[in-house]
Amino acid sequence: MPINFKNVFYTYSEKTPFRHEALKGVSLTINDGSFTCIVGHTGCGKSTLIQQLNGLLIPTSGSVDVNEYHIEKKNKSLKKLHDLRKEVGVVFQFSEYQLFEETIEDDVAFGPMNFGMKKEDVLKIAHECLKTVGIPEDYYKKSPFEISGGEKRRVAIAGILALQPKTLVLDEPTAGLDPRGTKYILDLFKKLNEQGTTIVFVTHDINIVYEYATDVIVMNEGKVVLQTVPEKLFAEDVEQYSLETPLIQKTVNLLQAKGMKLDVSKIRSLEDLVKEIAEARK
C-alpha cells in the first residue's frame, strides 16, 4: 500500500513563544517500490516530514496513512506504532551517534531484539546486514567506538536494515562521507530498492536525485512545491525551484551547445553519459 499524506500540518511547541510551524498542509503519495527523493533547503520541513512516517511525530492536524496504519491525532495507540516502526525503518542524520553496545554485532542485533526476536536468529540477520553494508567479518566483535566515522555510519544503517523494513527512510545518509563511501551506500540502496524495498531519501544533493530517483518531491517552507518524476523535473528549468542543475545535465547541455547529438532520455549516470558520448562520436 502506498504512503499517503492528507493535508498534514505540524507545529512544534504549540502555545509557547517557541512555536514553530514546520509543515503547512502537506499532501503527497509515496508509491510502493519507488525510490523517492525529497529535496529542499535546510529548514524546509524535510526532517519533520519523515518523522511522521513511523509515528515519532503525530500530525497536529491532517492524517498519514502508512500501509494499514492510520496516524491521526485522535487515533494514537502506542502499541500499534511500535509495530509500525518495524515496517518503516528510519535512518536519521548522523546516525553514527546512536551506537552504544559493546560489540558491533550486538548493536546491529539490538533493533530486531526489541521486536521480540531470538538472539540466535537475530545474530544471523545482523551478520548478513553487516555484510551487505560492507563491514568485514573481523570487525563484528569490535567495539563500535573504535572504528572510523564512515564505518560507524554503515553499522548504524545495518542496525536499521536488520529490522528488515518494507520501507526504508534515510535522512541524508551520505552527508560527511567520502565519494567512494557515498557511491557504495547509494548503490546498496539502489539494490535494496530493486529487491522491492520502498526507499524514501532526503537529500540536498541534486546529483543523487538525477542518478537514483524514480520519484521526486520538492519542498519549500513546509509545503510540497512539486511532486513528479525526475524526467519531468529535469526537462524544466530546475533553478526556478532554487535547485541546482545536476553536473551530468550541465555537461550534456555544454556538449549539445557544441553540437554533439546526445539522447538525453537515456542518460542517468556517468556511465550512461560516457556510453552516449562514445555512440555520438562514431
Add this chain to the structure above:
Amino acid sequence: MTNVALGRYVPYNSFIHRMDARNKIFCLIALMVAVFISYPTYEITFIVGGALAVFIFALLLISHVSVKDIFKSLRVLWFFIILLLVINIFIPPKGAENVAFSMGSVNVYWEAIFQSLKIILRLILMIELTMILTATTKPLDLTYGLEWYLTPLKLVKFPAHEVAMTISIALRFIPTLLDETDRIMKAQSSRGVDFKHGKLSARLKAIVSLIIPLFISAFQRSEELADSMEARGYDPKAKRTRYHILRFSLNDLFSFILVGALMSGTIILSHYQWSLQTTSFVPWYSLILICIFIYIILVGIIDAARRKA
C-alpha cells in the same frame, strides 16, 4: 520531553524580564528571606505567608510563567508533602498540646498539621520564586549577575571570572543536550525501543541506549569547545570588555526599594513579635542581611567608580 521545559527561559517582554539580572538576584534572595523568616504564632505565619503567596502569584502572572508549569513542578513534591505530614504526625513539634483528632493511640495535634502546612507553603513559594527568576532571565545574564556579585572576591584570589564562565557554559549547553537527548531518543525509538512502557529490565536497557550515546557526544562537544576556545586565544586571566552590559534602570530602583521594604517589613514584624516575649533580641539572620546590604552597596559603588575611570 515536555517536563524538561521547566524553569527554562521564556522570551516575553514583561516588566520582570526587563529588570537588571543583578537586581533580580537580590530580589530573589530578599523574597526568600521574607518567605523563610519565622514568627512566634501560626496566625501571623499564615497571614504573612498568604500575603506573600498573593504577591508572588501576581509576579508569576506578570512574568508570563504558565500556571500549568507550576502545577507540574508541584507534582514532584507530592511524595515529600506526604512524608512531611507523616513525620510531623508521629513526632509532633515541641509544645504541641491542641489535639485535632486521634487515630487509635496516636494523637494528631493541630501544631503538627500547621507545622507541615508552613513548610509546604514555604517550599511552594521558594520553587515559584526560582521559577520566576529562571523563566525571566537569560542564563547568560544570570551568570553576569553572579559574576558581578563575586568580583570583589577577586581580591582574595577567588577565580570569579572562571567560575562565571564555567556556569555560563554549563547553562549554555543544557538546551543543546536536551535537543541531543531528543534526537537520540527518536533514533532509538526507530529501532523499537520503548521508553515509556515495558518491563523494568527492558526500560533499564532503554535508558542505557540513551545515556551512552549522550555521554559520548557530550564529551566530544566539550573537547571541541575547549579546542575552539583555545584556537581563538581564550585566556581566563585577560582583561576584557563586554558586549552585553547590565543596566540598572529606574524600574530597578523602584523594585529594589519595594522588595527591600517588604523584606525589612517581615524582619521587623518577626523581631517585634520576639521582643514582646523576650527582651530585645536581634535575630542573627538580620545581622547577616545587614552585611549583605552593605556588601551590595559597596560593590555597586566600586563598579560605578570603575566604569567612570
